[in-house]
Amino acid sequence: MVITRKAEFSASHVCRIDSLSDAENHELFGEEANPNGHGHNYVLEVSVEGQVDPVTGMVMNLKELKEILEEEIVEPMDHRFLNREVPPFDRVVPTTANLATEIWRRLESRFAESGRALVRVRVHETPELFVDVTR
Amino acid sequence: MTSLTRRYVFSASHRLDSSELSAAENTRLFGKCNNPFGHGHDYVLEVTVAGDPDRVSGLIVPVSWLDELVTDKILRLFRNRYINLDVAEFAHLVPTTENVTQVAADLLARDWREYIGGEGTARLEKVRIEETGRNSCEICLN
Numbered sequence: 001m002v003i004t005r006k007a008e009f010s011a012s013h014v015c016r017i018d019s020l021s022d023a024e025n026h027e028l029f030g031e032e033a034n035p036n037g038h039g040h041n042y043v044l045e046v047s048v049e050g051q052v053d054p055v056t057g058m059v060m061n062l063k064e065l066k067e068i069l070e071e072e073i074v075e076p077m078d079h080r081f082l083n084r085e086v087p088p089f090d091r092v093v094p095t096t097a098n099l100a101t102e103i104w105r106r107l108e109s110r111f112a113e114s115g116r117a118l119v120r121v122r123v124h125e126t127p128e129l130f131v132d133v134t135r
Numbered sequence: 136m137t138s139l140t141r142r143y144v145f146s147a148s149h150r151l152d153s154s155e156l157s158a159a160e161n162t163r164l165f166g167k168c169n170n171p172f173g174h175g176h177d178y179v180l181e182v183t184v185a186g187d188p189d190r191v192s193g194l195i196v197p198v199s200w201l202d203e204l205v206t207d208k209i210l211r212l213f214r215n216r217y218i219n220l221d222v223a224e225f226a227h228l229v230p231t232t233e234n235v236t237q238v239a240a241d242l243l244a245r246d247w248r249e250y251i252g253g254e255g256t257a258r259l260e261k262v263r264i265e266e267t268g269r270n271s272c273e274i275c276l277n
Contacts (some may be wrong), residue, residue: 015193017191017192027197027199028192028194028197029192029194029197030197030198030199092193093191093192093193093194094193095188095192095193095194096139097137097139097188097193097194097195098188098193100137101137101188127142128141128142128143129139129140129141129142129198130139130140131137131138131139131140131195132136132137132138132139132140132183133136133137134136134137134138135136
């Protein structure tokens with residue numbers, strides 16, 4: 001059975017490659033490349049798979065899941081400029097795909113214990129655009 | 136696996152009616168959707184692209200390339216149109232959500248290489264259309 005929990009964080013970023021010209025950056029990233037950055041209200045959905053515990057009736061205690069998301073993602077990323085304040089985005093372009101991949105990396109080890117598996121990380125950059133990372 | 140999904144909206148009208156069925160059969164099968172003058176929806180189209188983020192740019196696909204493909208091949212065709220009369224693919228095809236989704240998937244697949252690229256690049260993974268907030272149809276292409 002799969003359970004999904006949402007979290008939100010607001011952050012700024014800029015998608016640019018320094019070795020490329022302005023025109024090349026705009027061709028790749030559009031307005032996401034504007035040099036001083038801009039922000040989003042990111043919505044994160046994390047899906048965890050496991051058996052329902054016969055006593056508690058839960059795949060995972062949602063409070064525990066909320067705390068993991070808070071520690072690993074929301075606390076370090078909320079109200080931050082990703083490129084300047086959240087590694088590895090000082091050297092990796094913070095596209096939605098790279099952000100989702102980094103969130104997956106941060107969370108995966110936390111679910112290895114106790115027979116539960118991270119099965120999907122979905123990051124909405126806007127209501128019109130999201131990236132999924134799946135197993 | 137990593138995939139990127141982009142959401143688009145277009146408003147269009149349609150009527151569900153098959154020339155191969157009697158009036159009574161059309162009414163029984165399609166209900167209100169068979170009403171003679173057609174009716175409209177704000178359709179939501181979701182296009183999912185799968186692939187590895189590029190090592191340098193971090194992109195599965197530049198969103199502007201996807202927007203151009205979807206605008207040129209889908210939105211320009213369907214937006215503010217009566218699908219039965221204005222979209223050639225539906226001259227002899229009932230515009231159910233299933234058929235609209237299939238036609239949209241075929242149109243995107245046909246010009247994918249020109250707009251997005253060939254082998255080894257991002258691939259069209261899924262096309263999903265919501266006719267209303269309560270009805271949707273999706274086609275997985277792999």
